Amino acid sequence: MPKRVDHEHRRQQIAAAVRRIAADRGLEGVSLNEVAAEAGISKGFVQHYFASRDDMLRFATTTLRSGLEERITAAPPEADPTVRDLLVALLPLDDAARDDALVANAFLVRALKDAEIAGHFRTGHGQLRDAVAAMIAAARDDGDLLPTVEPATEAGLLLALMSGLGDAVLLGYQTGEEAVALIDLHLSRITATPRKTP
Template sequence: MPKRVDHEERRWQIAAAVRRIAADRGLEGVSLNEVAAEAGISKGFVQHYFASRDDMLRYAATTLRGGVEERIASAGEPGVRDLLVALLPLDDAARDDALVANAFLVRALKDPAIAGHFRTGHGQLRDAVAAMLAAARDDGTLVSTVDPPAEAASLLALVSGLGDAVLLGYQSGEEAIALIDLHLSRIATTQGKTR
């Protein structure tokens, strides 16, 4: 009986090879030959699933959120702070995810499909943080004057900048977390914390 091939799993494996190369050498290092070698398959096999390098990169861009989602899920029922901390490059896997995301961010400036993926993902994340902030405001954990959508946008901008600072080494992970805590303490009531 012939072996069943899970085509989506194969595409995911190729995308994982793209991400590994991008984490190490940026997207400049991603070619069909390099991806085939990294994935341990033939170039023809890569071409079977992706007609071009652009198609392969666009698909790989749709797989970027996996690591962040795993870190958030591992926090159990995360609070705002847990979610924000999960976005920081605090260990090797998170650092690789951030390097890959930054490589794709540069590509997104010229590729509307990848840019659209970034906008959609950011919007979903902003909405999730805003909903968590609204719930915390409603249960008295945050001051009543908090504007959840504006605060979510501000917090995500803060974390984005802190992530780059950690990657570049001019902030430590501990310093970045302390700055998140400082910002959250400014909107917290004395009754609770946003953890």
């Protein structure tokens, strides 16, 4: 009986090789030959799944959020992630998160000239903004945040803050601890005063 091939797993395997190369050398280091070598497969095998380098890069763009999602879900199952947890997970505070940030930045440059990749970025950003806004709305409704906080606007501000902080940490302008302290400072400005118990 012929062995059944998990085609999605193979595509993910190739995308993971693309991300590793991009983190180390940028997208200029990504070629069909290099990806095949990194993945431990033949160039023909890569071409079986992706007709061109562009096709491969476009698919790899759809996998960029996997590292972030893993960091967010790494919290104990009994603890729901907070807005702060999500924001801290966006920072390049360890090797894996740093690699994810380097890869995202490499693809961001590519997105400026590739409408499909740009579309993936817009979709991903919209999903992330909606997730942050939903968490902010829930925290506001629970009385943890000021009642004047507008979730969609605050989510946009927070993601803009995270973009700048992430680049600052990557480039060494700020340490991870300084970036987290700035997140805490901002959140303290929208945090409701705890209710006193009688």
